[in-house]
Amino acid sequence: PMGMLLRQLAYALVGLGAYAVFARMSPAGLRRLGPPALAVAAVSLLLVLVPGFGMEVNGSRRWISLGALGQVQPSELAKLALALWLAQAVAREPARLRTPRGAAPFMLVAAGLAGLVLIEPDLGTAVVIAGLALTMLFVAGVPGRALGAVVGAAAALAAIAVMSADYRRERFLAFLDPWSDPGGSGFQAVQAQVALGAGGLTGRGLGEGVQKAFYLPEAHTDMILATVGEELGLIGVVAVLAGFALFALAGYRIALGARDLHQQVLAAGLTTLVIAQAVVNVGAVVGVLPMKGMPLPFVSFGGSNLIVLLACTG
Secondary structure: OOHHHHHHHHHHHHHHHHHHHHHHOOHHHHHHHHHHHHHHHHHHHHHOOOEOOEEEEOOEEEEEEOHHHOEEOHHHHHHHHHHHHHHHHHHHOHHHHHOHHHHHHHHHHHHHHHHHHHHOOOHHHHHHHHHHHHHHHHHHOOOHHHHHHHHHHHHHHHHHHHHHOHHHHHHHHHHHOHHHOOOOOOHHHHHHHHHHHHHOOOOOOOOOOOHHHHOOOOOOOOOHHHHHHHHHHHHHHHHHHHHHHHHHHHHHHHHHOOOOHHHHHHHHHHHHHHHHHHHHHHHHHHOOOOOOOOOOOOOOOOHHHHHHHHHHHO
């Protein structure tokens, strides 16, 4: 019965180790780490698509098995790798970023990683990677007009991706009106609302939730906030949101006080990476965004996400 808890504790210990390593690494060390990290991430994203290397779960090929050690999700590593590479790359030649042509190579690298993730398929993570890159390029000084054109093109591609796959289209239509099919495509969204409503102000009590046991799919991963809402109530949910607000405040203050462009871009990007995932997850749980299969940072069960985000925090 304690198996998942013990696994998550093991992941947390590894993540805290990564946190300690990155917190003590010099800015010069972070610069040197960028190119090899990007290369490893790109190769991993290619390997996960190869039968025999990648594990397929629920129609998606997102994991590489490590045997008894569990599995690793390359798309999680790609987020941190892109941030490390992009920060050192734009800091090395900041003058290039003043024109769309000069910024294009950086955008193409980010688009390539996002494209590999989209093939898995994982639209939510691809959107987060794109948002990370756009934030870092904006902080680095890329003209807003160029970024606006990229955002428009990305939005059009995302719309095509949504409508081209049956399950994505069903998720989107269920987001518009989940109660139109509460036993089918809208089931998860409806059960999340039921869980949040059942919790009231103070919740049923820790461990006393009913939805997670019989009704709510992915209650320990993507929909963990609904479980928090049922067991700890509105107070518990507000506490979680307040934690992310404080994280954002601290992260962006670090970025504003950074000594040089590299540190400023990296701090802003990594803070946005955590907060963007939180926004996507919370939005899906409360019904203001489509379901994306995005874990809630630091709260959802999952080793790769926890380890990478603790490394980002360091």
